[in-house]
Amino acid sequence: MPNTVREAGGGRREAQRPRIAVAAGVLIRASGEVLIAQRPEGKIAAGQWEFPGGKIEPGESARDALVRELHEELGVTVREARPLIKVVHEYRERTVELDCWIGTAWDGEPQGREQQAFAWVTPERIEDYPILAADGPILTALRLPSHYVFTPPHADPDALIARLPALPRGALLRLRLPALGDDDYAACVRAMLAPARGLGLRVIVDRTPQMAVSLGADGWHATAAQLHALDARPALPWCFASAHGAAELDRARALGFDAAVLGTVRPSATHPGGAALGFDAAARLTQAANLPVYWIGGLQLDDLRDVQTQYAQGMAAIRAYWPD
Numbered sequence: 129m130p131n132t133v134r135e136a137g138g139g140r141r142e143a144q145r146p147r148i149a150v151a152a153g154v155l156i157r158a159s160g161e162v163l164i165a166q167r168p169e170g171k172i173a174a175g176q177w178e179f180p181g182g183k184i185e186p187g188e189s190a191r192d193a194l195v196r197e198l199h200e201e202l203g204v205t206v207r208e209a210r211p212l213i214k215v216v217h218e219y220r221e222r223t224v225e226l227d228c229w230i231g232t233a234w235d236g237e238p239q240g241r242e243q244q245a246f247a248w249v250t251p252e253r254i255e256d257y258p259i260l261a262a263d264g265p266i267l268t269a270l271r272l273p274s275h276y277v278f279t280p281p282h283a284d285p286d287a288l289i290a291r292l293p294a295l296p297r298g299a300l301l302r303l304r305l306p307a308l309g310d311d312d313y314a315a316c317v318r319a320m321l322a323p324a325r326g327l328g329l330r331v332i333v334d335r336t337p338q339m340a341v342s343l344g345a346d347g348w349h350a351t352a353a354q355l356h357a358l359d360a361r362p363a364l365p366w367c368f369a370s371a372h373g374a375a376e377l378d379r380a381r382a383l384g385f386d387a388a389v390l391g392t393v394r395p396s397a398t399h400p401g402g403a404a405l406g407f408d409a410a411a412r413l414t415q416a417a418n419l420p421v422y423w424i425g426g427l428q429l430d431d432l433r434d435v436q437t438q439y440a441q442g443m444a445a446i447r448a449y450w451p452d
């Protein structure tokens with residue numbers, strides 16, 4: 129069915145746009161390449177690239193729609209999949225709600241059953257293909273790891289360097305170290321960059337974006353207060369922000385931050401007895417955020433699977449990554 133609406137007087141009110149619920153699947157190979165497909169002639173946005181999938185039928189779950197669509201479009205049967213991210217995007221003619229999953233195991237070799245072209249590409253190279261405008265947060269999610277490691281507040285920098293090999297490969301590493309003066313903090317960042325990068329870790333700096341830029345860090349982490357005070361996203365490869373609720377998640381997205389860290393999900397040793405969001409509220413906020421969201425607060429490594437089932441990007445923590 130064509131997704132067009134009749135328009136009165138040139139403007140298109142949001143209420144007039146049809147909302148389309150879509151399940152999209154990112155099949156990922158062990159090598160890290162993902163499958164993208166070109167939309168065939170005759171469909172809306174023909175010629176553009178996308179993750180295979182299609183409209184969720186009334187009464188159908190997103191996962192069932194995903195399995196059905198990938199079978200119809202590619203001839204594969206998805207066996208293992210987990211939620212990745214939900215994205216709402218307003219095109220001129222329609223509002224699309226993408227329920228995006230990542231598929232890690234499937235039966236059959238993908239074939240273009242609708243005569244569509246497809247390609248296996250690394251997430252870093254997807255922009256070589258004109259991909260649908262709604263998919264930006266999906267690409268960010270695919271380029272980010274599941275683990276965001278925060279340093280303990282009073283850690284000794286040399287001791288931290290010695291323990292880097294025990295961290296999950298590819299993790300983000302936020303250097304907090306609030307007890308250090310700026311010069312000592314900068315020295316610690318400089319000492320950390322090469323060993324961390326050698327292990328595939330990305331070094332994320334606190335304090336100011338200027339400091340992160342001048343130290344050549346991989347990114348900057350904003351506190352919620354800094355987030356409110358900013359008027360533009362700093363020019364760094366990665367920008368993250370702490371968020372406690374919907375207003376801060378909205379702000380992070382509006383500024384073009386890559387991801388937010390939402391908490392406190394459970395009471396933790398850092399915030400004992402503090403008001404915790406709980407999993408249900410954290411899940412609601414995450415699924416409406418339109419950007420990748422890490423959860424923080426009282427989480428252990430074996431919570432990761434449950435956290436990701438709620439569409440979180442992954443977890444952030446101190447103690448879970450630096451056991452005594």
Ligand SMILES: Nc1nc2c([nH]c(=O)n2[C@@H]2O[C@H](COP(=O)(O)OP(=O)(O)OP(=O)(O)O)[C@@H](O)[C@H]2O)c(=O)[nH]1
Nearest residue numbers: 129150152171173178179180181182183224260262263
């Ligand atoms: N599958 C898929 N759809 C996407 C992505 N991003 C995005 O904006 N969309 C939009 O979501 C909608 C998906 O609808 P579709 O045309 O694929 O639906 P379908 O497979 O059921 O097709 P049909 O209704 O022609 O049989 C389109 O409006 C498309 O532009 C994406 O990455 N994958």
Ligand SMILES: [Mg+2]
Nearest residue numbers: 180181182183
């Ligand atoms: Mg489709």
